[in-house]
Amino acid sequence: MRLSTPPKPLVARLQPYLLIAPTLILVLMFNVVPAVKTVTDSLHKPARGLNAAGKPPEFVGAQNFHDLFDESHYLGARFLRSFRNTIVFALATVALGVPLGLLLALLLNHEQPLLGVWRFAVFYPSLLPLIGAASIWSFIFSDSIGLANAVLRSLGHPGLNWLGDRTLALLSVIIVNIWKQAGYFMIFFLAGLQNIPRDIYEAASLDGASGWQQFAALTLPLLRRTLLFVIVISFIFAFQTVEQLQALGEGGPNDSANLLLYLIFQNISERRNWGYVNAMTIVLIGVVLTFTLSNFLLFERDESN
Amino acid sequence: MSICRKACIAFVILALLASAGIAQDDIVIDFYFPSATANDAEGIFQRYADAFQERNEGITINPVFTGSYTDTRNTILTELQGGGAGPDVAVMLSIDLYSFAEEGYIIPAQGFIDAMDDGGAYIDDFFPALMANGVDEEGNVWSIPFQRSTPILYYNAELLAEAGYDSPPTNNAELVEIAQALTTEDRDGLLVPVAGGFPIWMYQSFAIAYGQNIVSDDPTEVYFNTPEAVAAVEFVRSLGTDLGVGPAGGAAWGDTPVAFLAGQAAMIYHTTGNLSRILDGAEFEVGVWYLPSGPAGDDGTGYGSPTGGGNLYIFDDGSKSDAELDAIWKWVMFLSSAEIQADWGATTGYIASNATAWETEPLASRAMEYPQYGVARDQLQFADKEFSSYATITVQGIINKTLESILTSESEDAQAAMDVAQAQIDGILAEYK
Structure with a gap:
């Protein structure tokens, strides 16, 4: 016969909840509540006009989203342009920054004179604070006194208005981002490369495989997990880019180099735009989730194969 | 009465005494200021705060550097919209008037001016072009010219x-x-x-x-x-x-x-x-x-x-005591006085905003030595309202x-x-x- 266990005292039953309470409260306060508020605010328009302070917002359904995708709306044109820029920026920094990081890792994975110096030189940009690095580049890119144009002019070129020219501004921000991140990605690739046993390369050499064949058939497949990881974080970094823009032309002339997160920051200070700002945030989260999930699914499928 | 209860009561009494002690302490004025140029604004404002405190016992000025004009506005809006205290006095763009008045965060300076014996003379001493952005369409003065430029x-x-x-x-x-x-x-x-x-x-x-x-x-x-x-x-x-x-x-x-x-x-x-x-x-x-x-x-x-640059704004949601508002106005008067405006103008090049400041040292000598200072002042006669x-x-x-x-x-x-x-x-x- 089983003896029924006596009921636990209240304290004992509450104990697990008490233990997770601090975390739960923090998650509720800083994740769940703001997320819910973002969704509800994106469906409302704040009260506007004289004596609007203190009046409740008006429910407008999907109107804020509709306005954002309307080229003739005052924020719509800015949103659409920044949205396109964000996608271009993310694809460009990943497509150029990740291979560059890999290339640097391959070059600096062999014993050579001054190896530490080279590695440090490539890695140190990622140690600099973002805004400091961007300020250095804003000097390099400066039209009349900048380093980049001094070099160009010494070669007989009249110089470029890097941050002031609408066709160059986004490219300038992409260059800074790649410079900042390539060394960081290199560290992951170096770690990955050093985990690959050397003897398989020796075996491949004996079989007559060329350097390129070794890279394509051995290095790349064995770095697959590192590569996927770096691509995922590179995408996430790209969508989170905001600080650099403060020092690099504040989004460029007519938003030609603006990115979504910075556009959100630029428009948050006036109450009338809160509905739009929250709607933009939802779109941005949607894009980041899409990219991250698709990367995750690729990774999973890859693992299961 | 248990020892625990006695201890609790003692603690409450001590806490009350302590808070009463704080209440009797200085009135602290949080003063936010931006900088749009490469001047040493932090050092200069600390100097002004020290000079003010020396003459006004019981008032402490807490100068807070808040970055650019945009950063300052965003800092203040974020604090106030999130239920924070915000500043008591801040230098913000003279064009920020309607944004902040609309939100109900600031109060007009007009009430303080009306309560002065010589409020009319105080306002008339400012260059008219510099007053244009601080006055609403009904003629009420909201903000006082401080860090002005063209x-x-x-x-x-x-x-x-x-x-x-x-x-x-x-x-x-x-x-x-x-x-x-x-x-x-x-x-x-x-x-x-x-x-x-x-x-x-x-x-x-x-x-x-x-x-x-x-x-x-x-x-x-x-x-x-x-x-x-x-x-x-x-x-x-x-x-x-x-x-x-x-x-x-x-x-x-x-x-x-x-x-x-x-x-x-x-x-x-x-x-x-x-x-x-x-x-x-x-x-x-x-x-x-x-x-x-x-x-x-x-x-x-x-x-x-x-015209351009920043004015002094007074923040109050209706909760500030008369003593606090009094201290705030003293600080605003101090910063807009001919003495400080003359120093500020000579140190930075911002246009000292009242006529008397131009006859006050060190600006009077500086303007004599460098006539360039006077050009900016004289251009004010052609100046118009900032957007x-x-x-x-x-x-x-x-x-x-x-x-x-x-x-x-x-x-x-x-x-x-x-x-x-x-x-x-x-x-x-x-x-x-």
């Missing part, structure tokens, strides 16, 4: 003399002629800083010179697509494109004085807030003159610049983006782009009529 023309007098020009340009035709004569392969003839997110201020100088400011006393009216407004932006664009005296799309704000000091720009439009820095940093003779007159006329009607409307930030954003698209030639047709902007602005301001 754009002026800086020129490298040695380069002008080498090219045979003894005096600076006084109208747009001369401006273009001299700028072209001084443009070389590694030097710009004229830099107008309209790139970098805030072209509206410099653009306004040209709009006024063409005969139509884009703003009026009515905060629900904007004149952005008038023929004068269109001609003005087309002229600014032509400086970088057809005339080639500066970069297409305009120069960046921070680079402009640096290029001037390095001899890489012969003339620049820039704020008087940089006057001291430029005079101290230049290894050549620096000339300063009014912004050249536009087609509106050389008789003074074509001169003109917007400000209801929903200022949003409306200004529309204007800035439109100007940038025209200046970088993304919008070839300036009139069409400005018509679109005007329609968007009218739509927003209709909510305030």
